[in-house]
Amino acid sequence: MTSTPSSPSASTNTSLTSLSATHAHVFDLGRRYHAYREGAYPLPDDAQEQQRLELLHAVFLSAAGGKLLHAPLPPPAARGPRVLDLGTGTGAWAIALGEARPDISVLGCDLSPIQPRWVPRNVGFEVDDCESAWAYGEEKFDLIHVRCLGGGIGDWPRLLGQACAHLEPGTGWIECQELEMSTQSAAAAAARAYPALASWQRLLRAASISAGREWDAAPRLARWVRDAGFVDVRQEIRSVPLGPHHPSPALKTLGQQALALIHESLEAYSLALFCRELGWSREEVGALVGGLRGELSRAEADGGVYVRAWFVWGRRGA
Ligand SMILES: C[S@@+](CC[C@H](N)C(=O)[O-])C[C@H]1O[C@@H](n2cnc3c(N)ncnc32)[C@H](O)[C@@H]1O
DSSP, X not given: OEEOOOSSOOOSSHHHHHHHHHTOEEEETTEXXXXXXXXXXXXXXXXXXXXXXXXXXXXXXXXXXXXXXXSOOOOSOSSOOEEEEEXXXXXXXXXXXXXXXXXXXXXXXXSSOOSOSSOOTTEEEEEOOTTSOOSOTTOOBSEEEEESOTTTOSOHHHHHHHHHHTBOTTTOEEEEEEXXXXXEESSHHHHHTOHHHHHHHHHHHHHHHHTTOOSOOGGGHHHHHHHTTEEEEEEEEEEEESSSOOSSHHHHHHHHHHHHHHHHHHHHHHHHHHHHHXXXXXXXXXXXXXXXXXXHHHHHHHOOEEEEEEEEEEEEOO
């Protein structure tokens, strides 16, 4: 793997050196990846991935009926509420919340420095690994948001425990949102009609387990959140159709967005994981993705195939 810093070259000045380290990138397999804690997260962070993350944001908003959150936010108060967005990506969610609630300060952290520079005054970003010990000291947040970190986290119980410790006792909330990549179908026979997709999901799971950061966190989130010390834990699971078949205009739009997202996700999810963990070549991944696209088009034509969005939220006990 070759490292190619795209930021100013290292300097003898310590702070500049560390800025360079956090703002560098690594190029591999024809895509760009994060360099800080290199290799920890297997998806790229280049312009193509950033567009995929904007699509992901749109899918979650549509799946949640336009809501950024299910957990309650404290009302405007003397001390403005503080929100932390772990694995913020392009910061789309953090920026949307900051725009909607100028009284809230929102901090997003990510392994990749891919957030825009021009953001609302109440929104800030930092490069950090949320699996490390947090540097917030005694600082407490009112809400911590974790969206789509499946595949990036090796120890969910530890992460959620750390989140719980950094929330206001009694009033601080956590909200986790995950998209399950396994395609579902109303008819079991229809599921068997998509063998390439089923095999891809099995390989993805195996490769992510081999990497020590399993993809399919969604079904276990609620239990982990409870075990971490949260109370009033609630879970909602929404079906996200793949394709524009649904008669309802909102679900039609969601289906179109989700299908585009899955198409964009095939290579992003598979490339580094399958090459690094399963020993595949780039060409083999390309061929797999071609086959998956064919099946996805068939699934779109058939209708009735969907993935699931999971929303889990809970309050820190007093
Ligand atoms: C699928 S993206 C989701 C981005 C954003 N949460 C959203 O929903 O739009 C996952 C993000 O988590 C970041 N990430 C993964 N593991 C991380 C870690 N241990 N610490 C900080 N960020 C991490 C990745 O760099 C990536 O930007």
